[in-house]
Amino acid sequence: MHSRRMLWPRWVLANALSELLGLGLTFAAIGLSTSGLEGQPGIGGVLVSFAVAVASGAIEATLVGLAQWWAMHPWFPAVTRLQ
Secondary structure, three states: OOOHHHHHHHHHHHHHHHHHHHHHHHHHHHHHHHHHOOOOOOHHHHHHHHHHHHHHHHHHHHHHHHHHHHHHOOOOOOOOOOO
């Protein structure tokens, strides 16, 4: 049986690491894509930047969700990764 005392530290650690990794990758992707599009006038550059931001945000959200599932699964085994 898992101690209730361990749930909070495990939850905080999972969120901290996944946000660090996810947001770090998001900021890096947006920074790299926008620096490569500096000379691109018009709607094309805006749409590419938007697509990169949305895709990297989805990846970040997936990392956080998986980390949260990992952190809580021992205490709530009925919750699956796909719920």
